[in-house]
Amino acid sequence: MGVLLRRWRILFPDLTNCISLCQKQQQGCRFYHEKQKRMLLSQHFLSMNLREDSVISQESKRGEMTCKSQRLMLLGGLICPASPGCYHYMPYTVRAMEKLIKVIDREMQIIGGQKVNMPTLCSAKLWKASGRWELMSKELLRLADRHGQEYCLGPTHEEAITDLIASQGCLSYRQLPLLLYQVTRKFRDEPKPRFGLLRGREFYMKDMYTFDASEEAALHTYALVCNAYCNIFNNLGLRIMKVQAATGSIGGTMSHEFQLPADIGEDQLMMCTNCDFSANMEMINSDQRHCPVCKGKLVETKGIEVGHTFFLGTKYSSVFNATLHTSQGKLAPAEMGCYGLGVTRILAASIEVLSTEDAIRWPSLIAPYQVCFIPPKRGSKEEKGAALLEALYDSVAEAVPHLKDEIVLDDRTHLTIGKRLKDANKLGYPYVIIGGKKALDDHSLFEVWNQNTGETLFLTREAIVDLLSEV
Numbered sequence: 457m458g459v460l461l462r463r464w465r466i467l468f469p470d471l472t473n474c475i476s477l478c479q480k481q482q483q484g485c486r487f488y489h490e491k492q493k494r495m496l497l498s499q500h501f502l503s504m505n506l507r508e509d510s511v512i513s514q515e516s517k518r519g520e521m522t523c524k525s526q527r528l529m530l531l532g533g534l535i536c537p538a539s540p541g542c543y544h545y546m547p548y549t550v551r552a553m554e555k556l557i558k559v560i561d562r563e564m565q566i567i568g569g570q571k572v573n574m575p576t577l578c579s580a581k582l583w584k585a586s587g588r589w590e591l592m593s594k595e596l597l598r599l600a601d602r603h604g605q606e607y608c609l610g611p612t613h614e615e616a617i618t619d620l621i622a623s624q625g626c627l628s629y630r631q632l633p634l635l636l637y638q639v640t641r642k643f644r645d646e647p648k649p650r651f652g653l654l655r656g657r658e659f660y661m662k663d664m665y666t667f668d669a670s671e672e673a674a675l676h677t678y679a680l681v682c683n684a685y686c687n688i689f690n691n692l693g694l695r696i697m698k699v700q701a702a703t704g705s706i707g708g709t710m711s712h713e714f715q716l717p718a719d720i721g722e723d724q725l726m727m728c729t730n731c732d733f734s735a736n737m738e739m740i741n742s743d744q745r746h747c748p749v750c751k752g753k754l755v756e757t758k759g760i761e762v763g764h765t766f767f768l769g770t771k772y773s774s775v776f777n778a779t780l781h782t783s784q785g786k787l788a789p790a791e792m793g794c795y796g797l798g799v800t801r802i803l804a805a806s807i808e809v810l811s812t813e814d815a816i817r818w819p820s821l822i823a824p825y826q827v828c829f830i831p832p833k834r835g836s837k838e839e840k841g842a843a844l845l846e847a848l849y850d851s852v853a854e855a856v857p858h859l860k861d862e863i864v865l866d867d868r869t870h871l872t873i874g875k876r877l878k879d880a881n882k883l884g885y886p887y888v889i890i891g892g893k894k895a896l897d898d899h900s901l902f903e904v905w906n907q908n909t910g911e912t913l914f915l916t917r918e919a920i921v922d923l924l925s926e927v
Contacts, residue, residue, distance in 0.1 A: 494849060497828070497866040501547050502883075503533035523720045525808040526652030528816050532882035541649025541657030545800075548824040548883060552803055553660065555822040557639050559691055560662050560797060563684040569635040569664060574616050576641060580606035582615035586775055592705050597643045597657075609643035614706065614794055617665040618772040627780035627790060629669050633677045637664035639799060651720065653804035654760060660799040667790040669782050671769065674791035678710075678767050681795045685714055685763050688797070692819040694806060697759060699725055700735040703766060706794065710767040714797075715759030716805045723761055726754045760805045761798070768792040807884075810908075816884030817908055826862040826927055827852070828885040830876050834869040838893055842869065844900055845891030848917050855921045862927075881907070887927070889920065 522530075529535045535543040545553065561571070580598075583589040589596070589608075596608040610616065617636060621627065627634065642661045649656050664681065668674035682698065689696040694716060701713040713736060715725055724737035726744075730752025737756070745754055773779070773789040780790050798805075803822075810817040818824070831845045832838035846865070853860045864885070866876045873890060880888045886907055894901040894914055901914040904923070915923065 493853070494846070494867075495825075495861070495864045497864050498868050500864075503536060503546065523651045523654065523808060524811060524813065525654065525720075525804040528807060528811055528814075528882070529652055529804065532816060532884070534816075534883075535652065541646050541655075543653065543656065543658075549803065551824040552818060552822045553799060555824075556692075556799060556802060557662075559821060560639070560688060560799070563688050563691075564635070564637055564662075564664065567635065567680050567684050568633065569637050572617075572636050572638050573640060574610070574613050574620070574638055576610055576643070577607045578610040578613070578616055580608065582619055582776075583608060586615050586772060588615070588705060594647070595644055595705075597645045610640075611642050611644045612661075612706065612794070612796070613638070613663060614665065614768070614772050614792075615776070618776040618778045618792070621667060621773075621790065622776045622778040626787065627667060627778075629781060629783045632667060632669050632780070633673065634667040635664060635677070635681075636666075637662060637795075651804075653800045654720075654808070655722075656800075659801065662797040662799055664795040666793040666795070667773075667778070667780070668793075669780055669788065669791065671791050674769075674793055675767065678765065678793050681793065682712065682765055685765070685795070685797065689714070689762075692802075692806065692821055694809070694819065696762070697725065697727065697734055699727075699759075700739050701764065702736065702738050706766050706768075707771045708766040708768040708794075712765050713759075713761050714763030714765075716762050716809055717757055718760050718805065718809050719758060720808060721758035721760040723759045725757050725759045727757060728752045728754055760801070760808065762802050762805050763795075763797045765795045766793060768794055811884075815881035815907070818884045818886070820886050820908065820927075823884055823886050825864045825883075825885055826859055827864070827887045827889060827924060828880045828883075829863065829865045830873055830880065830888060830890045831865070831867070831869055832891055833872050838891070838896060841891040841893075841895035844895050845889070845902065848889070848891075848902060848920065851917055852921060852924055856924050856927075859924060859927060877905075887924070 534546055534549045536546060538544050580589055595611065598606065598608050600606050639660060639662045641658060643658055646655060646657050653659065666677045666681065668677055686696065697715045697717060699713050699715055701711045703711045715723060725734060726737055726740050727734040728747035728750065731747060731750045733747050733749045746752065747754055769791060770789040773792055778790050779787050782788055806819050807816055829845055829849050831842040849863065849865055852863060868876060873892065877888065888905040888907060890903040892903050899916065901916060902920060904913045904915050904920060
């Protein structure tokens with residue numbers, strides 16, 4: 457064997473050197489990954505140097521106050537203003553949004569939803585055919601290409617999806633119900649953008665479009681999607697109201713809004729104290745104070761609209777000739793429904809209703825990161841506790857693998873623990889673990905803050921691993 461190896465090196469010296477170099481590079485890579493395995497806050501792209509007075513001046517004119525979610529998201533560097541009604545979404549916000557989309561995807565696919573992606577540029581011809589080019593008027597962001605063809609930046613896609621279905625020929629009843637959805641940017645020319653992500657000109661929305669053979673089947677699908685929406689909000693821990701609503705510019709014969717009760721809400725809602733009836737004020741006479749169902753008392757509240765569903769019937773399918781073959785072999789226009797969820801609005805609305813005045817609280821499922829570790833300040837009496845906290849970080853990463861990419865080490869040890877704890881509040885980690893004085897005791901105890909309950913505990917390393925295993 458030794459003879460063969462010597463002959464190999466003589467015959468192929470360059471290849472031998474190459475193999476040696478690759479081995480050294482692999483060793484270097486292993487060292488690099490070992491060194492970089494911790495998620496360090498100092499490496500995150502954040503803009504947390506904003507003072508509250510500068511935040512207000514960026515977003516307000518003539519003393520107009522911003523809402524809580526807008527102020528907190530700006531203070532935490534979660535969003536940065538780009539132009540009126542448009543924002544840069546910073547990495548923490550993108551992480552939260554991607555998690556929210558996963559929650560939505562899961563529920564949409566449970567009921568048979570199939571994900572598509574349609575163009576943002578929508579042809580004016582389609583919108584003129586449906587009559588909405590004139591109906592929506594100034595709400596549409598319109599443009600023309602070099603050939604003079606008119607388009608709008610899609611605020612919704614009823615025309616586009618129905619035209620797509622029509623272009624594929626007749627649907628078969630065997631394909632039904634057909635549920636197609638997307639999560640994309642939408643655009644609306646808001647006359648007065650306000651409240652940060654709650655009312656902007658550019659936003660993310662999940663919009664689903666359904667096709668059925670009969671009105672009865674379509675109403676069943678409508679109920680199915682509404683139930684999936686309720687599941688989404690229940691999973692997020694958000695108390696939602698499903699209220700009767702007007703069909704507006706989208707049209708159809710039935711509509712419901714999914715409202716998150718909040719003082720900042722722009723919708724006036726009426727709800728019965730005796731039964732499940734609730735409706736948007738626009739559906740009730742202004743002087744009506746008794747429930748139309750049970751005659752109970754109606755009380756008024758405000759809400760943030762985070763979802764909207766419509767039973768469309770054949771409003772669009774008859775215009776664009778989206779037809780299907782029924783089980784009896786007859787040709788009929790598809791019975792449709794459309795269903796929207798404001799993705800970025802849900803992010804902001806959840807912060808609005810869950811947070812305190814100076815600390816963000818996310819629904820745990822969509823918090824950008826689950827745990828922040830804060831070691832002692834460099835040069836302090838407790839500095840030796842830093843190594844213990846880093847060892848705890850490594851223990852959690854190893855023992856709770858599903859949290860490996862969900863934990864952050866705030867390595868900015870030139871700052872006090874108090875300053876870093878304030879920053880952790882701005883970003884909304886559900887758990888903050890601090891290596892303070894008690895970490896240096898014979899039986900090391902780490903300070904654990906549960907940000908959502910306000911509870912503070914002193915726990916051993918083993919107890920912390922057990923606690924976070926349930927997250």
